[in-house]
Amino acid sequence: MIRLSGSFSFSSFPQRVLWVRRAFILVGLIVLLRSLYMQVVERPALELLAERQHNQIKSIKLQRGPIFDSLGKILAVSLPMNSIFAIPGEVEDVEKTASDLSEILKMDPVVLIKKLKAKVAFTWLKRNNKPQVSEIIKEMQLPGVHQLVEYQRFYPLENLAAQVMGFSGIDSQGLEGLEVYYNKHLMNGKKHQFDLETINLIKDDNKYSGGALKLTINTQLQYYVAKELQIAVTAMKAKHGIAIVIASDSGKILAMANIPDFNPNHFERFGQATYFNRAVASVYEPGSTFKVITIATAIDNDVITPNDIFNCEKGAYQIQDRVIHDIGKYEWLSVDKIIQKSSNICAAKIGQMIPRPVFYKKIRDFGFGSTTRVGLPGEVRGRVFDYQKWSETDVATMSYGHSISVTPIQLISAINSIATGGILLQPYIVEKVLKADGSLIPQKKRKEKRIIKAETANVVKNFMVGVTQKGGTGYSAHIPGVEIAGKTGTSKKFNSKKGEYTSENFLSSFVGFFPANAPKYTVLIIIDNPRQKYLGYKSASPVFRKIAQQMIQHESNINPSKMDELPLPIDIKNILFEQGAVEEINEKNLPKTIKSIRSRVINKTMREVLKVGTQTGLKFKILGSGKVFSIQSSNQLPYDYLVKLK
Incomplete structure (x- = not known):
């Protein structure tokens, strides 16, 4: 008899067959369920993947709308440029194609080979090429190498008002300044649809896809302002410079300059710090320019009269643990002389006389602690502490512009309310917002609010005129034959490491308007940390005077009687010639x-x-x-x- 070794027996064979059948059934169920899952759940994703691999649709941003200055001069425009791309699967000879393209595109052939061998349906080789490059590549007729029209943002005036304008990136997306603030409007949310299988645009439109902006900025004035500010910052070895010019009767911003600046056509070559629009996004302690607010508040609320006289303590006055100093050792000064001589001690005494709730409310009425809604990105509110937290020292120092943080745009708006007879106007930089066809988009009515009596504003204005007269701290802003109302400011900068104000770093400023009897223009100059001539009357006031002189000399260019309508759409060739590009x-x-x-x-x-x-x-x-x-x-x-x- 033959015996089988092991535990195998014929009696167990049917059971083994049964288990094998069960295993096959289980595997079949798993395959079926996976198939159903792919059909129902993953189908959209798989279809998208298939589309990308076999018939990719590439979205290309359309042309951004233009930006103009107040006279219709072009500040930003999108120009058609040819971008070179490849479909790697169509390239017949990678090495030869890379070699042929490398010289024309000025690219490393190794980089091109890597792109052409990539396992992708689409790859950019080089975007935004000059027409000459495009023509040469078109003549070469390289398999798998194609091109399409994209739009490159061009800023004809380069650095002029760079922090205001900002810039857009290679995909036409606004990144800084007005370009990002009005990005949705300038782009209009549309895209080109590009079919990689047929190498055709599904939809093309040669007109601007987005709307246009007309600014209040006057490029001629902006040039004068930026030039003088640059000269001053360089000569004084200062850290930064800020200048703002507004139309006194409307709040229109005619010029806004930041030094250092940058060229938005090549923004990548500059540090991010230069993109920062300090006119709206930086805070500082205003120093003596804030005395105008303190004295206007006191007079408007009948705390003092214009004829009152104050003891200036011969230049030194102690409040709690703080000793306040004046540059001059004055004994007695009338209110107008307090402004003219810029007495810290007397301003502190007047501030202490004002009831705290009244002082706080009036500071807020002047716009401090709130954004002005000027229409620029990054605007901050500044810092005004609640009056219930004020100490005696806080009240005293705040009265002459310490213990409070403001933005440049807040300060010029507040001082401009003296020029307008006590009415706070909302500053603005965009005059018109237009659709792609040139039709006007209605804007909200700009705010204006009476904050002090007209009589108070007139009295304070006359005090400010004295500042620029002989004997005043702002005499260096004086222009013969033109009455100027102004105020100097010099503030020590707080050293956060030492936890105190030091005599090492200063911020110098001058703010004023002219002509004083019928104000047209209000101007603010700030010189941050000048290493030479740190006092406001030595650094900022002369810059004000030079800019004001240019404005008076060229006023017909600043405020023309009639402005042309905006030309939409624009002839690109004319733009290029007009701006010197060809x-x-x-x-x-x-x-x-x-x-x-x-x-x-x-x-x-x-x-x-x-x-x-x-x-x-x-x-x-x-x-x-x-x-x-x-x-x-x-x-x-x-x-x-x-x-x-x-």
């Missing part, structure tokens, strides 16, 4: 005969030929490489001439 195309520039053309291009390189094309407006079809040896008229539209190189 040379004028006229009869003088155009060669008359092929002989004169030949003399300009024979033995020239491809780059030199393209430059001639830019200068003359002629289009060349270029064949070969090296230098030009032949030129003839072209019968192939849109080319004017056929140029051969070897």
